[in-house]
Amino acid sequence: MSQLGRPATIEDVARIAGVSRAAVSKVIRNAYGVSPGMRERVSAAIDELDYRPSVAARAMRGSSFTLGIETPGSANHFFAKILDGAAAALVGTRYQLIIAPAEDGEREGYRALEALVDRQVDGLVAVSPLIASEWLERLATRLPVVMLGRHDESVAYDTVVGNDELGARLAIEHLLDLAHTRIAHLTRSEFVTIPALGGPHGVRLAVYNAIMQERGLEAWVCRTGPTNHDAYESAIELLDRPDRPSAVFAAHDQIALGVLKAMAELGLTPDDVSVVGYDDVEIASHPGIGLTTVNQSGTFMGATAVEMLIERIDGRKEVRRVVTTPRLVARTSSRRLKN
């Protein structure tokens, strides 16, 4: 790592280059007021010593060049997409990404976000956090925050969110168009759908309830746990009985995959039960799966969130809000109701 048997410091570079520490600092920050000659000598010394600034020391005086992202557990491939996009947007910038996964617990989101703040991140993106918005607002006054996936509007933080209102409508009306009336909605726990949190599943659930009521149909809401296996088990329970629904609107693709698996297990085909998911994760389009779903680009959302975050760090003042438009992708898992 260097000739010295320990990482080189700015002091070492200054000594070798025969200049002051401040001069070195200016060179590495591309600050104003350094002569070409000085830049030259300092750069040479940096190369010679293989010097790398200590992020910790820099963080104490200003930036850590680290961005934080808080996400729900990675059981859902959609979040992997978001991460992918976020990571891609970082390429070529000076920032690194630190990830704090939060499970579903009441306190989990706070824990994860605090861990990020403790690490002096220069900004952070929170993915559908199960957190009171006042808390987030307060956080956002201290450092740039981008909220991804929730619908609540804020004057303090930027937002990237899909139009779940529209997406859910697309999904449900698709099933209605296929003549289904006994449509169940399989979604996550009560906590995850609390309307006040503005999370996507709360919105999708509300749209479901509204449309069913509108049409005079009976709402049929089922809940399931966080893992993919939970979804499978809940689906078995839902479908293994004579009065089963003829269609299921799953809150997201990972749940829909569990439904499909349960159907195969029970010997049910799309002619028996239609399934629609949400997200359009990659595997949904695989011929063996053929899941009808609502496409939204996690990669784009993740990348946009990071770009917005960097804009803010770089000084943008006004709050921005990006709403992406989902679209229905009909595949083989949804069929017209027989007879």
Add this chain to the structure above:
Amino acid sequence: MSQLGRPATIEDVARIAGVSRAAVSKVIRNAYGVSPGMRERVSAAIDELDYRPSVAARAMRGSSFTLGIETPGSANHFFAKILDGAAAALVGTRYQLIIAPAEDGEREGYRALEALVDRQVDGLVAVSPLIASEWLERLATRLPVVMLGRHDESVAYDTVVGNDELGARLAIEHLLDLAHTRIAHLTRSEFVTIPALGGPHGVRLAVYNAIMQERGLEAWVCRTGPTNHDAYESAIELLDRPDRPSAVFAAHDQIALGVLKAMAELGLTPDDVSVVGYDDVEIASHPGIGLTTVNQSGTFMGATAVEMLIERIDGRKEVRRVVTTPRLVARTSSRRLKN
């Protein structure tokens, strides 16, 4: 997040508690030699101010309580599993995880690892890094390192690795047992399979070549790019011709999924072409996929790597090496050769 309009510092806590900064430091570190009374008062002040130690400041004097993990891009769900396991192993410890994704480029691995080192991580796990082992050895003399997925042995860093030798043998002999002889191996680029790097794909390729030669069969190695779409396209090219192989051993499940998709596209069934993957990602067991593959637990490997890392940070001196045993999971994508 405190009464002061700025984050509380150790100084603030000391003032409120009426003690010295050193005393506070001792309390938060559970250090030796603090009276119950002192502990009491300090804790009260900490709670009152909602004090959280600055990770940056601590990092300058000692630990950052941050672990780094360097992984290939997340296009492969197997890495998501590893991350899951790693994150799970962190729960209840004081550590956070910082992730540095590295794409396939020559310099990418170094870049990612350096970003981690710059951030003063207390230790790091490198997932199949495309990095010279001498470089890693040198790194490992400066901080604890766990290498996950590579086969090269080191006296400096711990290792968690699957027995790819056995796994590949299981996969290929399974196809041989099904009477296949025209078996192609679809793997990643030359760079990824360089034997000197000790990566899993290099080993699987070597085993493939050895077995084919042993049996007097013709080796048929195809290469593909990093994305899932690359795999699909390469598979189309491989299978869309009369002299196609009767079986494909894919270097990992994500590639195998591309092959399956290509087959569906070309109207081919498992009776025409058998496919075996590697990793047993979750979707492989889905009824619509039914991919025969070699199971290895990414979750376990990721968790083990983090546990070993923490052990080392806590003082273990001797190097450890954990080798996991893979097992074949036969599903519907592989069939006995017809006539």
Add this chain to the structure above:
DNA sequence: TTGAAAGCGCTAACAA
């Protein structure tokens, strides 16, 4: 058992 003080590597205000 407690506290004073030095210093980790860097940045930024100010002086030269």
Add this chain to the structure above:
DNA sequence: TTGTTAGCGCTTTCAA
């Protein structure tokens, strides 16, 4: 244009 200097918040001797 360059250098001097005063901290940032913490840990860690070393004395008291």
